Amino acid sequence: MAAPTFEIPKLKDVSVVPAVQPDAMAHIKSFQASAPIQEAVGFPGQLVDNWEQKAIEKMGDLLGKYRSFKVYLDACVHCGACTDKCHYFLGTGDPKNMPVARQELIRSVYRRHFTFAGKYFPKLVGAKDLTKDVLDQWYNYYYQCSECRRCSVFCPYGIDTAEITMAGREILDSIGVGQKYTNEILGKVQRIGNNLGLPGPALTDTLEGLEEDIEADTGVAVRLPLDQKGAEVLLITPSADFFSEPHVESLIGYAKVFHQAGISWTLSSHAAEAGNFGLFIGNYETMRNIALRIRDAALELGVKRIIVGECGHAWRVAYSFWNTLVGIGAGANDPFAIQLQQQLDPRYPAPQHICEFTYDLLQRGVLTIDKSANDHRIVTFHDSCNVSRGSRMGDMPGGQFVIPREIIKMVANNFHDMAAETINESTFCCGGGGGILTDDLIEVRVKGALPRMEALNHVVKDHKVNFMAMICAICKAQFNKVMPFYGFDMSMVGGVHQLVSTAIQLSPKE
């Protein structure tokens, strides 16, 4: 690890809200996308000539298409309820990382161009023209937001800064200012089928290697099938699961669960990616195009169920948006969606989360578990932001908090939750979500992880916790990278299905 060029925040025993330090993070600018990257996803290659006019036009377009954007720009009263809720503010002290101030970057321009008060009394209501300086601040600060929705929990009007950030990024993209990290990945997933740009043959190799590893480890031949027509289940999982540590341990866990349950399953090379970065830039059509791959793959492979692996934003898109976007779920009436509805088994929700799937098997006693196999671990659970505040699992609201914890308690003996104000709907983002998981934003990532690191530090001290389980590929990658900055070992990071994998006792297939 190279020596950081910035100060690592100190972990405090009692978390404190920092004093406002204007422009503390003004120097942060994520790498911008090059012209080929931009053009590959349908955006202008560079800042267009009449960008000011185009940006205002785009803002008007979005105001007509998104009620959230319109209502949220009007409704804020500057009450300050959100000001101490964002992990990036808590970690940096930069006031523009307070949700209300982040929104204000766009709201001030909205007022100037779209409201009576801002047109005629700009100074009075803080309305601003869209200058190059304002545009640069949009880029700086809309790429210091992980769209985690924590602020929306506490806002008396439910204003969700994620919606504002998405609109900001969509306007920026439309005038030729995109982020390299996100837009490059959007190109790869649409061209190759996954965010890592892993081609089919490489995927086959990787999966075969994993099968050999599992057999060497357990003596049991567990399969990881790819593109197998007629399988019962299509598993859509983040591509990081194929080769990143510790992600791959969860993939092995899913495979073992399918194996022992005796349910045939397959991955798809066409849709070897659960992540949908279309969400990050708020672009509906991009998000829809990426989701269409899943529907295509399900139809092509003739599966009866679609299950989604451990991935946070992916699960939000799958659970909350797939039905709307491409009719995976009940009620769509275009020919392909109807075909899919006839094909899928109506006894199971579509889509289903891997935790819902495993929890059901555990409850029914289908899986043979030896909890003591996890006795070397003292476990806590990090709720991933978009699972917590943008989705659900099971039949009841809050199932997304209960089900992963129940799984952990069914496969491990030692479990301790972190402080109440840092879990469930109040959970802190890992600091790397929503398009921030790139090395050029490492300072933002390290500082943004502070609230979670402080909460973790408490259970490490009080209960000797040595394993933080989670169900998100981005969370895993982010913590792997930033926890060493805070003196924690990266082996503390892992998936819920990694714990399942350790505890499950396989028997050879009969």
Next chain:
Amino acid sequence: MSLLTILYACMFYAATAILVFGVGYKIYDYARTPAPLKIPTTPAPTTNAGVAFRLFREVVFFESLFKATKWTWIFGYLFHGALALVLIRHGRYFQDPVWTLVDLAQPFGLYAAFAMVAGLGGLWARRFLVDRVRYISTLSDHLMLALLLAIGLTGLGMKFVAHTDIVSVKNFMQGLMSFNIQPMPEDPILLAHLFLVATLMTIFPISKLLHAPGLFFSPSRNQADNPREHRYVSAWAAKLDQK
């Protein structure tokens, strides 16, 4: 008819029209703007009845604000609750006979005015004392508090310092309502109070006071969490299905 009477009558007709049509237009505008995706902040109710109850808790108890910050909740609740009582109490200037509810609220509404002023004082103090809130406060945020505070203080002034002729006030108001304009009493505190109220009514549809209708149209609060069970699609997004 005095010039003052004509001015105040016109002012109230104009302010009422701006308030009703301005807010009405905003509500129409919010209602016609599609919300293309399901974005309730979860955990969220799974039924429409549950959503109604969630909104009820937000409106009546300020549930989310309570989770966020106790001081702002205390001052905000004090102000809004007291304002509601004061508004109910003012019903007596418009009704004949006065409704029972308004009658019952008279003693409470009277003291609520003090609570209202105290709540506003607390909210304003936060804009100076908390560095984060100070940073985000605009001139209009301060002026809005000043306006409300001035309305409260002039109202209290007429009750506890220099009584105004409320029989004439009621006469004037009822005259306005029946388009049979009656003389406006020439009491400076009353004139100031009513002018400030008309100002508040006028700026309602062009200011942050839109948070009141806005809450009901906030997708993170007014959507049910049932996307797997029911397809939800907006008109412009449905067109993409046809491609």
